[in-house]
Amino acid sequence: MKAMVFSRNGGPEVLEEAELPTPTIGDGEVLLEVKACGLNHLDLWARAGLPFSIPMPHVGGCEATGVVAEVGKGVTGIGPGARVLIAPGLCCRHCWWCLHDEDPRCAEYRVAGLHTQGGFAEYTKADAHDCIPISPTWSFAEWSAVPLTFLTAWHMLFHHARLAPGDDVLVQAAGSGVGTAAIQVARLVGARVFATAGSDAKLRQAQELGAHHVVNYREQNFADEILRLTDRRGVDVVVEHVGADVWRDSLKSLAKGGRLVTCGATSGPEVSLDLRFFFTRELTVTGSYMGTRSELLEVLRHVERRELQPVVDRVFPLSELRAAQEYMHDRRQFGKIVLEPDWSK
Numbered sequence: 001m002k003a004m005v006f007s008r009n010g011g012p013e014v015l016e017e018a019e020l021p022t023p024t025i026g027d028g029e030v031l032l033e034v035k036a037c038g039l040n041h042l043d044l045w046a047r048a049g050l051p052f053s054i055p056m057p058h059v060g061g062c063e064a065t066g067v068v069a070e071v072g073k074g075v076t077g078i079g080p081g082a083r084v085l086i087a088p089g090l091c092c093r094h095c096w097w098c099l100h101d102e103d104p105r106c107a108e109y110r111v112a113g114l115h116t117q118g119g120f121a122e123y124t125k126a127d128a129h130d131c132i133p134i135s136p137t138w139s140f141a142e143w144s145a146v147p148l149t150f151l152t153a154w155h156m157l158f159h160h161a162r163l164a165p166g167d168d169v170l171v172q173a174a175g176s177g178v179g180t181a182a183i184q185v186a187r188l189v190g191a192r193v194f195a196t197a198g199s200d201a202k203l204r205q206a207q208e209l210g211a212h213h214v215v216n217y218r219e220q221n222f223a224d225e226i227l228r229l230t231d232r233r234g235v236d237v238v239v240e241h242v243g244a245d246v247w248r249d250s251l252k253s254l255a256k257g258g259r260l261v262t263c264g265a266t267s268g269p270e271v272s273l274d275l276r277f278f279f280t281r282e283l284t285v286t287g288s289y290m291g292t293r294s295e296l297l298e299v300l301r302h303v304e305r306r307e308l309q310p311v312v313d314r315v316f317p318l319s320e321l322r323a324a325q326e327y328m329h330d331r332r333q334f335g336k337i338v339l340e341p342d343w344s345k
């Protein structure tokens with residue numbers, strides 16, 4: 001089969017088209033003919049070099065959807081021809097954390113397509129347990145814009161930030177995949193949504209998705225604007241993955257008792273904290289990583305009902321994965337970038 005691969009841990013590494021053996025499946029496993037796969041910052045980080053080793057040559061792609069081509073012995077309830085997505089978070093399913101619905105803390109937790117071979121190929125494989133049926137309500141490309149992205153936003157807002165109806169929430173980088181998901185998830189429970197982006201076009205799109213107030217961070221200090229819009233109170237929750245560039249002003253935007261939840265560090269990983277400001281205002285800062293399987297099922301239920309909608313900015317042919325990654329690196333997208341295998345079968 002054809003795949004887009006890079007071949008060395010510790011990058012930066014060149015992505016290239018390669019001919020690999022089609023995965024062979026064992027008992028309980030499923031071979032999937034990939035129809036689409038979402039792109040994530042994780043894919044860019046993996047290629048730039050990770051602090052741990054991953055299988056080489058590496059096939060990235062954490063949000064694969066497609067059609068089941070073959071099932072291994074012992075697989076029930078799913079067969080050839082079924083439309084499925086691969087759950088992005090893989091865990092042992094029996095440890096203390098897994099049984100307490102805290103899968104991302106499992107010692108064996110892995111991200112599909114990061115720690116395993118992913119969906120940037122003609123075929124990929126997964127445990128049947130990790131294959132979730134999807135309906136024709138959305139196209140494969142649209143479904144591929146959902147799993148990791150919405151799961152991350154859901155886990156941040158509910159599990160960690162305990163978002164409640166009536167809360168004010170600030171979503172940083174509204175044009176990112178997680179940003180477009182967080183706006184919708186926050187609207188779903190009746191929160192008031194503030195969103196930042198760096199262009200007026202993205203701000204308009206954020207408003208169309210449901211943001212009540214938008215701020216162009218290139219033209220205004222967003223913290224000042226948030227404080228003005230909330231009568232100096234600040235917001236209850238900040239959803240954040242930009243990191244160093246916005247850290248200080250994100251904290252400044254919080255109301256007393258506010259919660260900042262972060263899942264990334266795109267602009268840099270090192271930040272500082274004035275503890276006096278932090279404890280006197282009773283702030284909470286929480287890290288968030290992926291989400292649980294039960295949350296994924298909740299997300300998919302809302303997507304199925306069209307209460308949450310995939311936001312696909314652009315679909316690239318998989319052979320143009322490099323260009324797609326550059327497009328993401330330059331932050332040109334609003335929503336998700338999705339790849340579709342374009343090699344003839």
Ligand SMILES: [Zn+2]
Nearest residue numbers: 092095098106
């Ligand atoms: Zn576990």
